[in-house]
Amino acid sequence: MTSADASPAVIVWWIALSAVSVVNIARWLLVRRELARTPTSEPLASEQRRMLVFAGVFTFVCAFRSFLPRADVQRICLVDSWFSTVLVGRFVATLAELSLMAQVALAVRGAARELGSTAIARLSFAIVPAIAIAETCSWYAVITRDFIGNAFEESIWGLTSLVVGSAGLYLARTAAGPLRRFLRICAALAFAHVVFEATIDVPMYVTRYLADRAAGASYAGFVDGIRDLASRWVVTFGWSDWHDELAWMALYFSAAVWMSLALVRAPRLWHRSPSPVAPATA
Numbered sequence: 026m027t028s029a030d031a032s033p034a035v036i037v038w039w040i041a042l043s044a045v046s047v048v049n050i051a052r053w054l055l056v057r058r059e060l061a062r063t064p065t066s067e068p069l070a071s072e073q074r075r076m077l078v079f080a081g082v083f084t085f086v087c088a089f090r091s092f093l094p095r096a097d098v099q100r101i102c103l104v105d106s107w108f109s110t111v112l113v114g115r116f117v118a119t120l121a122e123l124s125l126m127a128q129v130a131l132a133v134r135g136a137a138r139e140l141g142s143t144a145i146a147r148l149s150f151a152i153v154p155a156i157a158i159a160e161t162c163s164w165y166a167v168i169t170r171d172f173i174g175n176a177f178e179e180s181i182w183g184l185t186s187l188v189v190g191s192a193g194l195y196l197a198r199t200a201a202g203p204l205r206r207f208l209r210i211c212a213a214l215a216f217a218h219v220v221f222e223a224t225i226d227v228p229m230y231v232t233r234y235l236a237d238r239a240a241g242a243s244y245a246g247f248v249d250g251i252r253d254l255a256s257r258w259v260v261t262f263g264w265s266d267w268h269d270e271l272a273w274m275a276l277y278f279s280a281a282v283w284m285s286l287a288l289v290r291a292p293r294l295w296h297r298s299p300s301p302v303a304p305a306t307a
Contacts, residue, residue, distance in 0.1 A: 031262035038271050039094060039103055042278055046088035049282045053077075053084045056289055072292040076131060079124040080285045086121035087278045090114060096270050097167040098175065098233075101259050111167050111254035119160045125281065126156040126185075128288045133192055136208060139295035140199050145192050155185045168250035170242075172234040176227055183222030190215030204294040214284065221276075229269060 060077055063070050093109045095102040102109035130152040137145035159181035166174025193212030197205050245253060261267075 032264035032267070035103075035262045035264060035267050035271075038267075038275065039091075042091035042094065042275065045279045046091040046282075049084050049279075049286070050088055052286055053081055056080070056286060060289075072131070072135065073289055076128055076289040076291065079128045079131075080289050082124040083121045083128075083285045084282050086117045086124075087282050089117060090274075091278045094270075094274065095258070096267070097163075097254075098170050098172060099259075099266070100254070100257050101261050101266050103260065103262065105258075105260045109258050110256070111258075112251070115164065115167050115254070119163075122156060122160060123153060125285055126153050128285060129189060132211070132288055132291045133189060133196075135292055135295050136196050136200070136204065137192070139204070140196050142196060142199075145196060148188070148192060152185060152189065155181060159185075167254055168247060169244040170250070171244045172230045172237060176230040176234060179222050179226045179230060183219050183227065186215040186218040186222070190219065207291065207294050221273075226273060 057077060060070075060073055063073070093102065093104050093106065093114070095109050095111065095114050097111045097115055100111060107113070130149045133152065134146050134149040137143070137149065159178045162174045162178040162181065164174075166172060166178065190212040193208045193215060197208035197212065200208055
């Protein structure tokens with residue numbers, strides 16, 4: 026496309042994403058330096074370091090995706106580079122999303138064990154496998170260019186957030202002090218994500234799927250799809266190409282990273298929290 030077709034809003038959005046990502050990397054490095062001073066003999070040190078590794082993967086991948094934005098199924102990007110291909114971007118995104126949910130699973134498990142809820146602790150082991158299934162749906166969508174895969178992917182994310190939010194509220198009933206506040210905040214964020222998926226993300230992908238079906242779209246096979254996502258990308262700064270992507274990417278590459286970084290400190294809450302008022306037995 027010509028420079029005259031470039032949308033100033035898309036350019037500003039890209040600059041803002043990149044700037045936030047630089048700040049997020051700096052924040053991760055500060056947290057890492059802080060943890061380096063924590064004696065390894067402390068019970069929470071190993072848990073926080075695991076959280077830090079997962080947060081690092083998520084933070085740096087989100088920065089990569091901010092510097093080189095792309096839309097998978099449409100095969101569009103802002104930078105003319107092989108690193109902007111869907112094959113690269115989707116691979117690192119899968120690692121990042123599994124890392125984030127590993128953090129969430131560790132947080133739910135740690136709080137559940139602190140509060141004596143064996144059922145919730147066991148439930149936490151299903152979080153990462155659920156997102157692995159969602160990632161499989163995402164890969165189906167990007168390989169075949171069939172948006173129904175994205176609709177299923179985001180539906181699974183929404184259902185997982187519903188479970189996590191419900192678990193947080195359940196545990197908050199018997200928590201005390203900062204741990205209770207943490208669980209309530211996490212539940213609120215999880216439920217907000219459910220609303221986002223139900224009202225914005227899933228309907229968007231379903232609408233695209235229905236439009237493609239109405240237009241008689243054909244879908245790629247596995248081999249052709251892999252070859253296509255590894256070799257084809259279209260550079261565009263057009264508003265019509267990007268306007269549906271701006272909101273979710275802005276939230277994802279900022280607020281989701283902040284949550285990931287905040288989770289690094291989560292183990293301190295159950296290692297140093299007051300005893301629960303009435304330990305759960307479920």
